[in-house]
Amino acid sequence: MVNNMKMDDTIAAIATTLGESAISMIRVSGDKAIENISEIFEGKVDLRNVKTHTAHFGRIADENGNTLDDVVCIVYRKPRSFTGEDVIEICCHGGIHVTKRVFERIIETGIRPAQPGEFTKRAFINGKIDLTQAEAIADLIKAESDRAYITSVRQLEGKLSKDINKIREKMIDIIGLLELELDFVEEDIQLIDKRKVNDMIFETLREVESILKTYKFGKLWKEGLKVAIVGKPNAGKSSLLNTLLQEERAIVTEIPGTTRDFIEEKIIVDGIIFRLIDTAGIRETNDPIESEGVRRTWKIASESDIVLFVHDCTVPVSDEEIGFLKKLDELNTKAEIIFLNNKIDLENSHDETFKTGYESIGLSATKRIGIDELIGKMKQFAVTGDIGEGSSVIITSERHYSALLKAKDGLIKSLESVKHGESNEFIVVNLKYALDALGEIVGKVTTEEMLNNIFSKFCIGK
The missing domain is CATH 1.20.120.430 (tRNA modification GTPase MnmE domain 2)
Structure with missing residues (x-):
């Protein structure tokens, strides 16, 4: 945990994603960074004597002097580093095993593994950045x-x-x-x-x-809008999700109740993130698994910013669906509810949206009819307000x-x-x-609990 950090320790972490790649980078920071890495680095220079912001080729050797990997060590002397401490960044080959072996060798010198956000926390404590940065x-x-x-x-x-x-x-x-x-x-x-x-x-x-x-716009740009796709079974909810994603993400069949759990994916339209959630069809059922899916549907709808209610317009709008819409209004008073008259491409389709009292869009999820209008409505809801992109803060x-x-x-x-x-x-x-x-x-006024909460959300190595 972050609250166990000792800020006078020298720390190390693999700063790049661990996997097969051209290069991996291991970051080391603290008073003993240069001294300890010098013990395992062999090159044309002694790292203890080099200038700041310089790169040096050599090798990292194990305790028996055998080569673990050829590396490039980049040296940053305090205070001219990200953390404000002595820092060395060791670039080795990007294989999983070789990166781990080099990292383990670094830890053997007495350097401890860094915890999430510890490098950035040191940068804050040492006055290199403030808390917002x-x-x-x-x-x-x-x-x-x-x-x-x-x-x-x-x-x-x-x-x-x-x-x-x-x-x-x-x-x-x-x-x-x-x-x-x-x-x-x-x-x-x-x-x-x-x-x-x-x-x-x-x-x-x-x-x-x-x-x-x-904040409304900041939260929107950072997290996106939660969009629930709801309706009776076999109304075309999964087809709509697949069309919006432009891929076959959800299973589509003519059997009602195919979707029993929710599927979440995202699309980005003009810089706005829409988090689409395809939910289980709403209906009365004795099936315990399907009942749990319906319960989750209502929970998701109650927490969403936009609710897309999909109706199969080859059948009349039922009293049950009118009841569902009223329940949505009661559960989520802030959401934008858009009634979708789906399957308008079929011969037996008809429009009864006047019964709902909601603004509606006629569409065919499979033929992409009305999709542009739907996306336009979603975008319009997202950007409604008096603060726009021109704000500097x-x-x-x-x-x-x-x-x-x-x-x-x-x-x-x-x-x-x-x-x-x-x-x-x-x-x-x-x-x-x-x-x-x-x-x-x-960060002019802080508590240890506040700092721990902030930096614990960082990845290791940052």
């Missing part, structure tokens, strides 16, 4: 779309940190003036007009709220969002204190609460 590294690695990638790069460049720190500086100035005035309370000297204080706090509140608004982290909400609460309470003519002590208490909340975002 550390989190951006993990987001960048996990980015699944162009928009998620761009958002992560912006955060890694420090754009969010810059905006948060500017807001904090304004708040520190306000707090400083109010606390200074407290020193002259007996002389009844007013150093700053309370109307100006009110205006300064209000302006700060507006800036916090502006960043808060971006987009928050994607629930942690950042929660901290900003705390800051907003503190600022609102401080405005109320000003409005009610309360003393500076009350105003300052609420402002400091907001200041600390913003400090949590960039």
Whole structure:
């Protein structure tokens, strides 16, 4: 676990994916990195004497002097490294066995295996990056779309940190003036007009709220929208999934109840991730396995952003389906429900969507009729809002969002204190609460539990 880290240890990890490849890279960081690797590296130079940011060819030898592999060692001397410590990156051949053997030899020198996120945590502790930049590294690695990638790069460049720190500086100035005035309370000297204080706090509140608004888009770009495909058995749900994916992912038969569990896949449309979930058909059944599938369908629908209700339009819309739609409305009040009149290519199809009260799309999942219109509706729902791609700062982290909400609460309470003519002590208490909340975002205010939670989500080697 991350909370067992000893930050004065020298650590190592395989930083590349373990598998067959041209090159693998093993990262080593700590006070003994250069000294210990020098003991097992044989080349034309002694690594202890080389300059920083230099690469050196040689071999890693076992305890008997036998070659384990030819390698290139890249040396970074502190503080000019990612972690701020002495770092060596050892590039060896990319086979699974050879990489493991080189790594094991490194551990034999007394270097311990790194834990998830430990290199990045050291970079944060040593002041090389702040907390938002550390989190951006993990987001960048996990980015699944162009928009998620761009958002992560912006955060890694420090754009969010810059905006948060500017807001904090304004708040520190306000707090400083109010606390200074407290020193002259007996002389009844007013150093700053309370109307100006009110205006300064209000302006700060507006800036916090502006960043808060971006969370909807940040979360969307990072995680995507959850799209449940639901309906009665044999309505064409699995055919729709296959058509959207443009591959045969789900089994399609004329036998009702073929899909008994859910299938989840994703598509990316114009940088928006849609996580499609094909669910078991909804119906009353005595089959315990199918009943469990139906239960899961309702759970998935209740948690989704978009629900695609697929109806077989070769048969009338049933009272049972109307009941299903009403239940969906009750279970998930925030979801966009789109009624799909499927199989319109068949001769006996007919449109009874007027019975549902929902906006509908006529389509044929097998013939791709109406698919473009459906995707357009999904995109339209995804981008509805007043913050768009042009925003320079987009928050994607629930942690950042929660901290900003705390800051907003503190600022609102401080405005109320000003409005009610309360003393500076009350105003300052609420402002400091907001200041600390913003400090949590960039790492000015931290706890060990917070750091452990953040860095435990990283991959080993980063």
